């Protein structure tokens with residue numbers, strides 16, 4: 001069904017529009033710092049705050065205006081999960097697998113502690129993981145069992161229970177995860193920026209890092225506003241990694257994810273759908289939720305190669321009203337896109353490239369994890385804590401990355417075919 005567009009429809013991000021930012025002062029950059037952080041998203045700002053709190057002179061640089069990146073454009077779902085379940089990870093990695101899950105939990109707790117200080121409309125609303133075809137129900141039943149054995153308080157729901165909760169007949173079953181929350185991504189980002197500044201970090205936007213050179217006692221960091229010497233460097237650029245650190249760029253595939261936001265819904269529509277976060281079982285998955293101001297945001301993609309925002313909007317609207325026919329005729333007011341960082345094993349990665357620490361590879365679920373990893377890396381470089389367990393994972397390069405634009409469409413079509421089963 002073609003999207004109904006609001007007279008005020010625009011291709012900008014709802015969250016960013018709701019949190020206008022004051023431009024940061026363009027003071028001269030310091031010539032030398034203890035810690036230089038590349039990227040001012042959740043990861044970089046958290047790293048900046050924890051390094052500065054430890055007393056290190058800290059500079060956080062972002063090439064775009066503050067609040068431009070994925071950290072202000074995402075779905076706002078705070079999810080303590082990885083793509084693989086705890087038993088699968090323990091089977092593959094032994095104790096390391098268990099440690100990774102413990103860190104995912106620590107990241108969630110860290111975020112819930114932060115949102116007590118940062119006003120960002122956080123609610124622990126739970127999440128439904130919804131079987132988009134009956135063939136996925138046995139997997140969901142097994143997965144629910146695996147999670148329950150690992151101590152998680154999840155519930156398996158059949159189709160009738162799903163319908164009762166969200167008023168949709170589009171799903172055969174679901175798992176309900178009570179320990180998931182939703183926040184306003186741009187408000188959370190803005191709060192992290194203020195926290196980093198309050199801790200004493202210097203933050204500059206519109207200043208790109210263009211190269212890193214290792215030298216005695218640290219690094220010479222090339223920026224678009226001149227060189228800065230830094231004893232330690234943290235790279236928090238996630239999917240946005242570019243030519244500045246080519247060794248890291250080889251290991252990440254930036255993939256677009258698209259979101260539409262509707263006009264505010266009626267009280268009956270809000271009541272029927274409920275406050276929980278929602279995601280389905282497809283490879284090319286949909287994720288959706290209600291916003292704090294009563295809209296539906298509905299995100300996803302139908303292929304791996306990029307499309308323009310209007311094309312994605314049509315695809316998303318059609319699926320939103322298929323899942324929630326009660327929203328037929330509701331107008332779309334916003335549509336936007338952002339990059340997620342995919343890795344070969346679909347796990348986040350932490351490590352060093354030529355002595356500089358990095359955290360990347362959110363694979364679409366980095367709100368709590370990248371925030372926590374940034375905080376942790378700030379503590380690692382200031383000698384307060386050892387590296388996280390994620391640093392023990394091997395981080396493989398993406399095969400034939402320079403040719404990815406020619407093979408991604410085929411991989412996407414394969415995923416879409418699998419999703420029909």
Ligand SMILES: Cc1cc2nc3c(=O)[nH]c(=O)nc-3n(C[C@H](O)[C@H](O)[C@H](O)COP(=O)(O)OP(=O)(O)OC[C@H]3O[C@@H](n4cnc5c(N)ncnc54)[C@H](O)[C@@H]3O)c2cc1C
Nearest residue numbers: 039041042043063069071074075077209338362365366367
């Ligand atoms: C549409 C969308 C929906 C998502 N939904 C969810 C969700 O619901 N839940 C969830 O957990 N995760 C979600 N994610 C993922 C989540 O947004 C990310 O994991 C998280 O924001 C990553 O934070 P970050 O700080 O690591 O990276 P970013 O927020 O991407 O920040 C990186 C920053 O680095 C800067 N940068 C890059 N190169 C340079 C350079 N050379 N010099 C200076 N600066 C540079 C960029 O400008 C950018 O601001 C979603 C992502 C997208 C795009």
